Amino acid sequence: MIKFNNILVSLLAAIILCAPVSYTHANDTQKPNxxxxxxxxxxxxxxxxxxxxxxxxxxxxxxxxxxxxxxxxxxxxxxxxxxxxxxxxxxxxxxxxxxxxxxxxxxxxxxxxxxxxxxxxxxxxxxxxxxxxxxxxxxxxxxxxxxxxxxxxxxxxxxxxxxxxxxxxxxxxxxxxxxxxxxxxxxxxxxxxxxxxxxxxxxxxxxxxxxxxxxxxxxxxxxxxxxxxxxxxxxxxxxxxxxxxxxxxxxxxxxxxxxxxxxxxxxxxxxxxxxxxxxxxxxxxxxxxxxxxxxxxxxxxxxxxxxxxxxxxxxxxxxxxxxxxxxxxxxxxxxxxxxxxxxxxxxxxxxxxxxxxxxxxxxxxxxxxxxxxxANKNPHQDDLIFLLRHRGGYSDAAVRRNQYKALKIADKPWQLFDIDNDIEENHDISAQHPLILKDMVREMEKWSWDNQQPLWFHEHYEGAHWRLNAMPRFEQTFKTDQ
Amino acid sequence: MIKFNNILVSLLAAIILCAPVSYTHANDTQKPNxxxxxxxxxxxxxxxxxxxxxxxxxxxxxxxxxxxxxxxxxxxxxxxxxxxxxxxxxxxxxxxxxxxxxxxxxxxxxxxxxxxxxxxxxxxxxxxxxxxxxxxxxxxxxxxxxxxxxxxxxxxxxxxxxxxxxxxxxxxxxxxxxxxxxxxxxxxxxxxxxxxxxxxxxxxxxxxxxxxxxxxxxxxxxxxxxxxxxxxxxxxxxxxxxxxxxxxxxxxxxxxxxxxxxxxxxxxxxxxxxxxxxxxxxxxxxxxxxxxxxxxxxxxxxxxxxxxxxxxxxxxxxxxxxxxxxxxxxxxxxxxxxxxxxxxxxxxxxxxxxxxxxxxxxxxxxxxxxxxxxANKNPHQDDLIFLLRHRGGYSDAAVRRNQYKALKIADKPWQLFDIDNDIEENHDISAQHPLILKDMVREMEKWSWDNQQPLWFHEHYEGAHWRLNAMPRFEQTFKTDQ
Amino acid sequence: MIKFNNILVSLLAAIILCAPVSYTHANDTQKPNxxxxxxxxxxxxxxxxxxxxxxxxxxxxxxxxxxxxxxxxxxxxxxxxxxxxxxxxxxxxxxxxxxxxxxxxxxxxxxxxxxxxxxxxxxxxxxxxxxxxxxxxxxxxxxxxxxxxxxxxxxxxxxxxxxxxxxxxxxxxxxxxxxxxxxxxxxxxxxxxxxxxxxxxxxxxxxxxxxxxxxxxxxxxxxxxxxxxxxxxxxxxxxxxxxxxxxxxxxxxxxxxxxxxxxxxxxxxxxxxxxxxxxxxxxxxxxxxxxxxxxxxxxxxxxxxxxxxxxxxxxxxxxxxxxxxxxxxxxxxxxxxxxxxxxxxxxxxxxxxxxxxxxxxxxxxxxxxxxxxxANKNPHQDDLIFLLRHRGGYSDAAVRRNQYKALKIADKPWQLFDIDNDIEENHDISAQHPLILKDMVREMEKWSWDNQQPLWFHEHYEGAHWRLNAMPRFEQTFKTDQ
Structure with a gap:
């Protein structure tokens, strides 16, 4: 944080070091709030x-x-x-x-x-x-x-x-x-x-x-x-x-x-x-x-x-x-x-x-x-961004990579969206890109293996539900036709 | 422990330090067996x-x-x-x-x-x-x-x-x-x-x-x-x-x-x-x-x-x-x-x-x-004392606070006793004090969340029973009507 | 590893110490590959x-x-x-x-x-x-x-x-x-x-x-x-x-x-x-x-x-x-x-x-x-050697001690073989040695208690199967008639 004393100290230090210093320069090298x-x-x-x-x-x-x-x-x-x-x-x-x-x-x-x-x-x-x-x-x-x-x-x-x-x-x-x-x-x-x-x-x-x-x-x-x-x-x-x-x-x-x-x-x-x-x-x-x-x-x-x-x-x-x-x-x-x-x-x-x-x-x-x-570039080029939400006996899942988003809701099959051009998730393109979809689902499955068991549940019944249904049941979550 | 040698050492030490010492005094300050x-x-x-x-x-x-x-x-x-x-x-x-x-x-x-x-x-x-x-x-x-x-x-x-x-x-x-x-x-x-x-x-x-x-x-x-x-x-x-x-x-x-x-x-x-x-x-x-x-x-x-x-x-x-x-x-x-x-x-x-x-x-x-x-005072004034015993598929539970004891047995609803005046647990007063009962049960539920999974069972079948029934099933244990 | 330099160093050291040394001797005291x-x-x-x-x-x-x-x-x-x-x-x-x-x-x-x-x-x-x-x-x-x-x-x-x-x-x-x-x-x-x-x-x-x-x-x-x-x-x-x-x-x-x-x-x-x-x-x-x-x-x-x-x-x-x-x-x-x-x-x-x-x-x-x-002696005299393979809902098990091998396959009862003389496991001798069999099974049961839960499964469905069946179900694995 730039404060008067800091600036003074910086200036003094600069003088001692015989180096020119400007406010802007100091600002650049300082930690921001x-x-x-x-x-x-x-x-x-x-x-x-x-x-x-x-x-x-x-x-x-x-x-x-x-x-x-x-x-x-x-x-x-x-x-x-x-x-x-x-x-x-x-x-x-x-x-x-x-x-x-x-x-x-x-x-x-x-x-x-x-x-x-x-x-x-x-x-x-x-x-x-x-x-x-x-x-x-x-x-x-x-x-x-x-x-x-x-x-x-x-x-x-x-x-x-x-x-x-x-x-x-x-x-x-x-x-x-x-x-x-x-x-x-x-x-x-x-x-x-x-x-x-x-x-x-x-x-x-x-x-x-x-x-x-x-x-x-x-x-x-x-x-x-x-x-x-x-x-x-x-x-x-x-x-x-x-x-x-x-x-x-x-x-x-x-x-x-x-x-x-x-x-x-x-x-x-x-x-x-x-x-x-x-x-x-x-x-x-x-x-x-x-x-x-x-x-x-x-x-x-x-x-x-x-x-x-x-x-x-x-x-x-x-x-x-x-x-x-x-x-x-x-x-x-x-x-x-x-x-x-x-x-x-x-x-x-x-x-x-x-x-x-x-x-x-x-x-x-x-x-x-x-x-x-x-640089206004995609920080997550080729990266995978995951969303996984456990529900009663199953999980909803989503995985994003570049323009694609794969989506699994309840017991419906996985869908694939070109989320860059279909922000509303209206047009399932999984039939056009089955290998892309499968690849993304497999990556999410791989990601899932070192997930931890929940340390708590919002209510005790959720915990019982989790255990009675042998959750997380990822064999269902990551099932694909291919 | 007071033993002859100890006393001798104590006395000698006391003399050296020019301080008076008595058996009783020494006794008071010593660690008891x-x-x-x-x-x-x-x-x-x-x-x-x-x-x-x-x-x-x-x-x-x-x-x-x-x-x-x-x-x-x-x-x-x-x-x-x-x-x-x-x-x-x-x-x-x-x-x-x-x-x-x-x-x-x-x-x-x-x-x-x-x-x-x-x-x-x-x-x-x-x-x-x-x-x-x-x-x-x-x-x-x-x-x-x-x-x-x-x-x-x-x-x-x-x-x-x-x-x-x-x-x-x-x-x-x-x-x-x-x-x-x-x-x-x-x-x-x-x-x-x-x-x-x-x-x-x-x-x-x-x-x-x-x-x-x-x-x-x-x-x-x-x-x-x-x-x-x-x-x-x-x-x-x-x-x-x-x-x-x-x-x-x-x-x-x-x-x-x-x-x-x-x-x-x-x-x-x-x-x-x-x-x-x-x-x-x-x-x-x-x-x-x-x-x-x-x-x-x-x-x-x-x-x-x-x-x-x-x-x-x-x-x-x-x-x-x-x-x-x-x-x-x-x-x-x-x-x-x-x-x-x-x-x-x-x-x-x-x-x-x-x-x-x-x-x-x-x-x-x-x-x-x-x-x-x-001081002959209650060391546990307003404290909670718990008893929880896991059985086959459910748990029995009790919680004590001051004169009250809340009790849950098998699939019966929670009961409340004035245990100070009803040591035999004959008179359920839950209807008279529903909020007290609920409050005590909630406290026990809160206590229960960081219980650990059992590290062992007396017999393997108990472990299987535990897992098959998604124990501890606290959503049943801590259910109250209110 | 014996290499020329090593031998040289050993020889020099031996000379300095005025002690006779031979290749064989050096070999004996060295760590083998x-x-x-x-x-x-x-x-x-x-x-x-x-x-x-x-x-x-x-x-x-x-x-x-x-x-x-x-x-x-x-x-x-x-x-x-x-x-x-x-x-x-x-x-x-x-x-x-x-x-x-x-x-x-x-x-x-x-x-x-x-x-x-x-x-x-x-x-x-x-x-x-x-x-x-x-x-x-x-x-x-x-x-x-x-x-x-x-x-x-x-x-x-x-x-x-x-x-x-x-x-x-x-x-x-x-x-x-x-x-x-x-x-x-x-x-x-x-x-x-x-x-x-x-x-x-x-x-x-x-x-x-x-x-x-x-x-x-x-x-x-x-x-x-x-x-x-x-x-x-x-x-x-x-x-x-x-x-x-x-x-x-x-x-x-x-x-x-x-x-x-x-x-x-x-x-x-x-x-x-x-x-x-x-x-x-x-x-x-x-x-x-x-x-x-x-x-x-x-x-x-x-x-x-x-x-x-x-x-x-x-x-x-x-x-x-x-x-x-x-x-x-x-x-x-x-x-x-x-x-x-x-x-x-x-x-x-x-x-x-x-x-x-x-x-x-x-x-x-x-x-x-x-x-x-x-010394051509049994290194495992009276020891127990275990084999435990988890399957879908149950486990196969074997325990070896001296000439005996106890075997449990699927839902069949435990068998006992004199494996030294019956390498093909053809002759079940459990009826002749019920106490030996029971003793070996009990030892294996004792061994089983500090087994860990699997950290992974080959496929997610195996994990679900494991949990749905309350595995390992050792109460079934270690059941004996006696």
Missing amino acids: ILLIMADDLGYADVGFNGSKDIITPNIDDLANKGTSFSEAYVAHPFCGPSRAGLLTGRYPHKIGAQFNLPTRGSHLGVPTSEMFMSKFLQNNGYFTGAIGKWHLGDAPQYHPNQRGFDEYYGFLGGGHNYFPEQFAAAYKRQKEQGLSNIFEYITPLEHNGKEVTETEYITDALSREAVTFVNKAVSKTQPFFLYLAYNAPHVPLEAKQEDMDMFPNIKDKKRKTYAGMVYALDRGVGRVVDALKKNGQLDNTLIVFLSDNGGKLSQGANNDPLKAGKGSAQEGGFRVPMFFHWPNHVPSGQRFEHPVSSLDFYPTFAALAGAEVPADKQLDGKNMWEAFK | ILLIMADDLGYADVGFNGSKDIITPNIDDLANKGTSFSEAYVAHPFCGPSRAGLLTGRYPHKIGAQFNLPTRGSHLGVPTSEMFMSKFLQNNGYFTGAIGKWHLGDAPQYHPNQRGFDEYYGFLGGGHNYFPEQFAAAYKRQKEQGLSNIFEYITPLEHNGKEVTETEYITDALSREAVTFVNKAVSKTQPFFLYLAYNAPHVPLEAKQEDMDMFPNIKDKKRKTYAGMVYALDRGVGRVVDALKKNGQLDNTLIVFLSDNGGKLSQGANNDPLKAGKGSAQEGGFRVPMFFHWPNHVPSGQRFEHPVSSLDFYPTFAALAGAEVPADKQLDGKNMWEAFK | ILLIMADDLGYADVGFNGSKDIITPNIDDLANKGTSFSEAYVAHPFCGPSRAGLLTGRYPHKIGAQFNLPTRGSHLGVPTSEMFMSKFLQNNGYFTGAIGKWHLGDAPQYHPNQRGFDEYYGFLGGGHNYFPEQFAAAYKRQKEQGLSNIFEYITPLEHNGKEVTETEYITDALSREAVTFVNKAVSKTQPFFLYLAYNAPHVPLEAKQEDMDMFPNIKDKKRKTYAGMVYALDRGVGRVVDALKKNGQLDNTLIVFLSDNGGKLSQGANNDPLKAGKGSAQEGGFRVPMFFHWPNHVPSGQRFEHPVSSLDFYPTFAALAGAEVPADKQLDGKNMWEAFK
Whole structure:
């Protein structure tokens, strides 16, 4: 992070070394701040920069337009917990037993500590680190954000939260007074570094406020910062401020209207954080990454047009997400990047931007996509990008390579799409390219062999189902006619 | 341990340091000896101090009456192997894969060496340690008592043993002569530190004799001692000396009479060990803990009145056991402690009495109950105490919190008892307190998530059953109507 | 390895020390070279030294006749991958999760790196090491021969290979040109230390050539060598040179004729390697071990007479293999060793010959059989030798002790054979020796308890089958009437 003292020291050092130095030069060699903003269940088509017709996101769009937006950004899983585990570990969740959301009613489990989080890696390499918002990666002490590499944490450890403190705090209080101890995580108090806090603001606004606080604190450090700002919006429960819903008089559907209000509040938060960066002179030195953890949930107000299906699906609507990069002078302005990238790429990419080397024993499933990105080339030429979602007794699967996407849904045979020219997955071309399809399926089968058994299930019945059906039943998943 | 040489050294040291010292003072600051006596399948009502009307246990009663007896002492499991694994590791057996007895016909398995036994911990902290009697925690070299922290071991490694050497030695000899190598562990020779011995006494008397030998040896050391005296009596086979049975002319039932004789021999042994302690001036410096590993087996002569059911059950008769503490000047005399305690508490409690700190990476599921015990307060106020017993395709479960006990048996719905006022579990109050019940069940469900798969089964068919039924099937175990 | 410089140094050292020294003396105290030649699916009766009437193996026979052949040599498993895993790790494959062949269509799996291979051990102890031919123990980087203790590797990593380069290279090229990436491993290019090579010779001749190259290279080193020469011949596909088939004009059966030609080519290769040893003056200093990885496959031209069944079976034809040792002045000449030995014995035996100590934490399931072998005594007196082969829903099993072999096939009851006098397993004597049978089965049951779950299956459907049937179902495998 560029701060006055740093510049002074740099200048002095330059003078001593009798070497000329300029601000720009110093800037180029310094580690950038990284601000990773993650929305929750945000639809592909629900931001202005992806063409939303009803929801407005002026602050997000401003950044996206001054940076580069991505048309083919994939996350590692089509729902929350595994997608986040993938993002922060740089690994397919299937490789670390994190294919399911953590148990609904709590557990002592979490993403294995043997997997060093991106945050820990950046912390080890001189970053001041913060996480704000939803965690969903383990609430036992050893899995707490502060133990996974975040100097600062403000938020809630579960998989979601109600939005209005005056309502959820009252419900929580009533249950406590009845002597109950196992209370639904959506209504428990928020925390700051492990200490319960009394939050009073609408949660999206509260998280934005804390992000501003973090930025202000970070600039007093001599370190660059990494901030993981994980909004729970617009995840259910659908709860928006009236004033935010009032921004959308033309939306009549109650759910859509509420959802729109929630996105609007999120957008306001992004604006506030950007203001804080500007005020502190850090915007030019900060890579801002914005994305959703998975596709929007169609039954809860989201819109993934033109993608098929939504959250949970192996079709594009499940795991192709809205995304942009913003970093003046480093990220092309006004560009649309139309090659596939994966959230698994962030770990090695951020590592490279931080000038730090990932330990040899830390496995990563993505790759540093920065050079290809800067050259507007496909970072994943001939690579395979996988999506595997276990269901009750079978699995849905997808594998992407170059223009092709192979897709397996339920008990239907594998299909093949030219996804570059058929984004809607309408035209199955498997009959035209049987060997290509078979080859891609075989590659995915090969990939599957070192998947781990799930370390947990969202509900116990899922575990029983898994075992009774001898899951993963990949002999069915990877069956082809050839 | 206070011995003449020790006192002399202490006195000399005191003189050199010009500081006054008294025996009592020295005693207070010294680590006590710990004598942990465990009976096998002894019924709650089968000791005088718990009100037995037919069996007499004069030596046990004398200690119990001069110490404190416990009305609500729980063990970690309602049968042998897991209960002992829990006691010595301080962990619920479910957390370490030890939910079943080791295989009947032998194996190379045992309680994972990654779990430091209480004995190893005390040995590391200066104790001279001994185990005498039944082991049942692994008979491969790495699981041998001498490898788990016991300086001395005398006994048999399996899950039980016949009692009359003249009989079992002959049977063993016959089988050896036929060239057989896999001989039922109840009739194989006993051992001393891994070397086979020729035992000639009735086993209960033999174990008492060895305990006396250990005590005599221990007093020659400058260390305190920890002795784990694990009688197999009155576990089947029901074999008593005639003279001991003759003590119970009024007992007509053959099984009960034999059982009574076995308990009487055990009581005689306790008396002998106490005599050895007295003779060596160690009684006042020794914490004696006496308990059973689980409830009595009703079909084999035991009596758990007023508790329901017996060995193997999640009802009180399965895992609430007779217990006392004796330690002059430290344990209240003539007291009945009427709060719940757990055998899982021993590890941290003994550690505290030994003035030693448990390593941070050693997980413990109980707590140091000493201060609460001394203050006659509930050491487990608001805590949860669990009992989980896997059966063929389902599990029985119990959870205790304060006055409440929630109980799940087979496919019956969860029940709730005010166990403080309804020790017989007669009055289900679940309808009156549905939220309390649900809350306790949810807590147990939460606890269950990091249970481990069993590392072994008593018989292979149990393993097949486990897998065929997709056990543990907790979605059934923790189902509530609410 | 004795080389001129070594001798010179030895002589000089001897002179300095004023001690007489002779070549023979030096030879006795030096580590021998070890040449381990493994044929693939070679039948018990398909070498001259075991009495083949139609196939001639002059070079192999010459060595066998000048050395010692074995009538009761067992491998650890009746098919390829597990047998090789057993050989190189010194462990029953069931103990390390390697009970199945690696997946047909590739995986990132391999024999756990926690098991130090024999090659790594010998390399650590000063050997120059090479592997040539079939690997089949993992093709991900961490499982590559060069990572498992082989300084040199030439061959193919999969479970087999086609033999004629002009054919398989063309097929490979066609598939590559179609843009396919997952190509059948039998037709992919061979490699040298991880680098693809263009092989032009018939594969058996190519492997022989590389073995000669290795020997020539090894003699330039000051180290002894260990060469693991793993021919894929005469494993399918049945592909022989016409000139080799022409050696067998009397064999009319097409498969047998081709098979015979393949064996003949293998024999020619053995001759070439021996010539290289002779030329370099190393034959007298080299222990040559020759064996097959499992029994011959009866449907593919092999002959295991007089043994019952073949590859894959728990009968003798499945895992009793042709074997000889050759080492002038160390291995008796012209002897037939008629006691059981196991390929699991190689690891500790080679370690002893190398004068090196196996690390305490390296478990081994065999034993050093050298002293007993030299004394022509049974190295496995009273020991148990196991064979366990999992099938679809059940397991076949065999256990050998002294003259007895207990056998369990499918759902038939256990049988007992006096295998010393009934090599054909014709006369079930279980009724005469029920206690012996039961005792052996109980020992095998005891052995089974610490078997590991398979880490992989040849095909996914096998894994599903395994789980759906709650395998291993040992309660059925070890059921006896008694």
